[in-house]
Amino acid sequence: MDYGIHLLILICIYTILAQGLNIPFGVGHLFNLAHVAVYAVGAYTTALFSTELGIGFWGCIYSSMAIAGLFSLFIGGISLKLSHDYFAIGTIAFSSVISALLINWKSVTRGVLGIPGIPRPELFGIDFYENSNFLVLVAVAMVIVQFVLYVFLRNSYGRTLRAQSEYEQGALSLAKNTVRARTVSFLISSCAAGLAGSFYAYYINYIDPSSFSLVEMIFVLTIVVVGKPGSFWGITASTAFLVLLPEPLRFIDIPPSILGPMRQMLYSLILFGVVWWKKETLFPVERTV
Amino acid sequence: MTMLQVSDLTFKIGSTQILNGVDFTIEAGETVGIIGPNGSGKTTLFNCLSGFHIPSGGAIVYQDKSITKMKPYRRAELGIGRVFQNFAVFKEMTVSENIVTALESRMSPWKTFFPWSKQNKINKQKALEYLKEVGLEEKAEDKAGSLSGGQMRLLEIIRTLAFGAELFLLDEPTAGVSPKMKEDVANLIKLLMKEGKTIIVIEHDINFIHKFCKRIIVLDVGRVVLDDTPENIRTSPVLQEVYFGNGKAANG
Numbered sequence: 001m002d003y004g005i006h007l008l009i010l011i012c013i014y015t016i017l018a019q020g021l022n023i024p025f026g027v028g029h030l031f032n033l034a035h036v037a038v039y040a041v042g043a044y045t046t047a048l049f050s051t052e053l054g055i056g057f058w059g060c061i062y063s064s065m066a067i068a069g070l071f072s073l074f075i076g077g078i079s080l081k082l083s084h085d086y087f088a089i090g091t092i093a094f095s096s097v098i099s100a101l102l103i104n105w106k107s108v109t110r111g112v113l114g115i116p117g118i119p120r121p122e123l124f125g126i127d128f129y130e131n132s133n134f135l136v137l138v139a140v141a142m143v144i145v146q147f148v149l150y151v152f153l154r155n156s157y158g159r160t161l162r163a164q165s166e167y168e169q170g171a172l173s174l175a176k177n178t179v180r181a182r183t184v185s186f187l188i189s190s191c192a193a194g195l196a197g198s199f200y201a202y203y204i205n206y207i208d209p210s211s212f213s214l215v216e217m218i219f220v221l222t223i224v225v226v227g228k229p230g231s232f233w234g235i236t237a238s239t240a241f242l243v244l245l246p247e248p249l250r251f252i253d254i255p256p257s258i259l260g261p262m263r264q265m266l267y268s269l270i271l272f273g274v275v276w277w278k279k280e281t282l283f284p285v286e287r288t289v
Numbered sequence: 290m291t292m293l294q295v296s297d298l299t300f301k302i303g304s305t306q307i308l309n310g311v312d313f314t315i316e317a318g319e320t321v322g323i324i325g326p327n328g329s330g331k332t333t334l335f336n337c338l339s340g341f342h343i344p345s346g347g348a349i350v351y352q353d354k355s356i357t358k359m360k361p362y363r364r365a366e367l368g369i370g371r372v373f374q375n376f377a378v379f380k381e382m383t384v385s386e387n388i389v390t391a392l393e394s395r396m397s398p399w400k401t402f403f404p405w406s407k408q409n410k411i412n413k414q415k416a417l418e419y420l421k422e423v424g425l426e427e428k429a430e431d432k433a434g435s436l437s438g439g440q441m442r443l444l445e446i447i448r449t450l451a452f453g454a455e456l457f458l459l460d461e462p463t464a465g466v467s468p469k470m471k472e473d474v475a476n477l478i479k480l481l482m483k484e485g486k487t488i489i490v491i492e493h494d495i496n497f498i499h500k501f502c503k504r505i506i507v508l509d510v511g512r513v514v515l516d517d518t519p520e521n522i523r524t525s526p527v528l529q530e531v532y533f534g535n536g537k538a539a540n541g
């Protein structure tokens with residue numbers, strides 16, 4: 001039962017994270033590999049604000065979203081200068097800068113020691129140390145985020161983002177401000193990542209840089225790719241599927257030191273397999289006028 | 290009223306001069322053809338007009354506004370519509386969404402913010418009416434990528450009309466279109482003319498543009514070498530020179 005609740009909480013957090021990535025990557029075909037780095041920014045913001053400054057729940061989640069949102073300016077900046085593969089490389093470089101900061105800026109982040117003792121939120125007089133209560137909280141957040149992202153995916157903004165991903169000059173010829181559309185996509189996804197990071201920090205109570213590595217990025221990418229980039233319910237379903245997928249492994253008698261790498265390999269193989277079979281739907285076709 | 294005035298337009302990539310001082314003026318409501326051998330700079334000229342290339346020199350004035358250095362989407366806002374040589378329909382969208390996204394460009398985003406808002410239903414209805422004009426209403430819910438070349442061209446032109454363009458830049462609208470459908474493209478261009486639109490159309494097929502253009506501009510190595518009526522162009526020795534003089538074969 002407790003373990004079931006734990007898995008459901010993870011599904012909610014990862015749904016927020018993956019639906020966020022789906023906007024630039026799935027809909028806009030913008031290969032943003034800095035998503036998990038922004039997720040880390042959100043998690044560290046909540047961790048530091050709540051432990052060091054004693055800021056409460058609302059203050060922390062808004063700050064996490066706002067500061068993560070600010071980081072989208074960097075990603076937007078990269079996209080102004082670089083496109084396609086080069087943008088992907090640029091965002092990887094950017095996320096390793098953030099990793100390096102988390103590890104080395106010890107006076108703030110405590111480096112690899114991480115930040116322990118993040119208190120669960122307190123509001124409405126409810127005890128969120130109880131996981132079942134926390135689940136309700138994060139589920140409400142997930143529903144709200146899903147609603148907002150659904151709107152953006154299906155409205156005129158979503159169509160502009162799809163148009164620029166297919167034929168940039170065609171979109172410009174219909175007076176679409178494609179640069180703004182891309183910037184907004186990074187802003188939306190960064191705010192979602194910041195929120196997911198905030199909940200992650202509250203839930204786990206202890207964060208360190210290892211939770212936000214490239215391995216984590218591969219996991220989120222796998223979710224979006226398996227769920228079909230640009231779809232909506234597909235992403236939600238594949239989040240649940242992929243979070244639960246390695247669970248049967250627990251019932252086999254293997255030591256945890258092998259279990260971890262096995263999960264990573266499993267996800268990487270799935271990602272590889274889907275990209276192999278479905279590659280034509282994943283990447284934008286380059287065009288000339 | 291003067292719709293478009295291009296004066297002494299030059300463009301180079303690196304050290305290669307592609308446009309060498311192009312001059313012409315288009316009046317509102319005119320339909321003008323542009324012909325010229327492969328690589329003579331026709332598409333490059335259009336790219337300068339729609340803002341994908343910033344000219345190295347000269348000026349472009351559209352409806353009394355200088356647009357020489359304006360961003361492409363700003364020019365589109367002013368009413369310059371572009372139809373591309375290599376199909377620019379959004380293939381992953383449905384045929385109807387292609388029109389809807391064009392209709393939305395001129396609307397406040399708040400009107401279409403919620404997917405279920407009334408304006409979206411109205412736009413979908415309007416899209417169907419536009420599709421009826423080109424006989425594509427049956428395909429409304431199909432992916433645009435499933436259309437034939439000719440159908441894509443019709444969709445792209447009607448999408449530009451739905452967008453509300455005043456000046457149409459059509460780059461080889463019959464390229465990749467089956468002979469049978471060329472007639473449909475010609476009829477659609479005639480519809481644009483009836484709506485009072487200004488049209489510049491690049492074509493290799495002089496017989497095709499003869500159907501509706503009273504004026505043809507001939508481009509060669511990035512310069513206007515002829516600007517006259519189709520009758521005079523056909524018999525001009527300069528045309529022979531351009532197409533046959535330097536050993537190049539005529540196209541179409």
Ligand SMILES: Nc1ncnc2c1ncn2[C@@H]1O[C@H](COP(=O)(O)OP(=O)(O)OP(=O)(O)O)[C@@H](O)[C@H]1O
Pocket residue numbers: 302305307325326327328329330331332333334374
């Ligand atoms: N990006 C580029 N880099 C270098 N040269 C280019 C570039 N784009 C076009 N050119 C050159 O500019 C010249 C004009 O090209 P453009 O596409 O405008 O010709 P066109 O008249 O449209 O020809 P076509 O009838 O084949 O469509 C050609 O010689 C072409 O090789």
Ligand SMILES: [Mg+2]
Pocket residue numbers: 331332333374460
């Ligand atoms: Mg051309």
